[in-house]
Amino acid sequence: MSTLYIIPTPIGNLDDITLRALKILREVDFVLAEDTRTSGFLLQRYGIQQKLIAHHKFNEHAALKNIVAKIKSGQRAALVSDAGTPGISDPGFLLIRACIEENIKVECLPGPSAFVPALVVSGFPTDRFVFEGFLPVKKGRMSRLHALRTEVRTIVLYESPHRIQKTLQQLAEQLGSDRPACLCRELTKLHEEIMRGTLAELVTHTSESKLKGEIVVVIRGK
Numbered sequence: 001m002s003t004l005y006i007i008p009t010p011i012g013n014l015d016d017i018t019l020r021a022l023k024i025l026r027e028v029d030f031v032l033a034e035d036t037r038t039s040g041f042l043l044q045r046y047g048i049q050q051k052l053i054a055h056h057k058f059n060e061h062a063a064l065k066n067i068v069a070k071i072k073s074g075q076r077a078a079l080v081s082d083a084g085t086p087g088i089s090d091p092g093f094l095l096i097r098a099c100i101e102e103n104i105k106v107e108c109l110p111g112p113s114a115f116v117p118a119l120v121v122s123g124f125p126t127d128r129f130v131f132e133g134f135l136p137v138k139k140g141r142m143s144r145l146h147a148l149r150t151e152v153r154t155i156v157l158y159e160s161p162h163r164i165q166k167t168l169q170q171l172a173e174q175l176g177s178d179r180p181a182c183l184c185r186e187l188t189k190l191h192e193e194i195m196r197g198t199l200a201e202l203v204t205h206t207s208e209s210k211l212k213g214e215i216v217v218v219i220r221g222k
Contacts (some may be wrong), residue, residue, distance in 0.1 A: 002071050004099045005078045006092065008111025011214070012189035014045055015111050024044055024109070029075040032067065032089055038082045055079065060091050068098050082216075085113045089133045089158055099179040114187055115156045118216035121194060122154070122182035125221070129154040135167065145174045155219040161211045168206060171219065172199035177191075180220045186213040 004024030033039035
């Protein structure tokens, strides 16, 4: 049956893959991968030989029609990103929407996503939160930051190491330097680091350390 499976993959520790995910990855006709080298390493780790097709932000528009046609012809495909759940700050939305429009079955497995463990370990309220993903790099950035000033829910966002210092400084300016926050880096990996403090304290900490790896910032609501 024509099916698109959305397969979350580990954000760091490869043992976090589920048995169901491995089963489907073995059984589908092909795997759409954000980076075939990264996904190839994961499949090799578990002895899975599978056809990998590159599907990333640079080719997803051009390849969309052909991929949908392949699935609609009766094939089963699995979509994976480099880490976490496809579609969450990663490619996937366009393909999922197109498959739904073509009445193709879309099945999403539960699994890893960096913002969930970061939110939980922050110690801030988890009953209501807002996920901002990556803030705009240029256009719309300040208006988004300004809108967060009055947000009462816990705020979760992603940031890259080379922009984290600037982002924390802007957050401190807009939300207040004394606003409690939590910075989570390299979650589930060997060098996992969790820093808690005010935005001002995190600005100081990040200025003294050269951070690497994926970063999640969690900020207490107003």
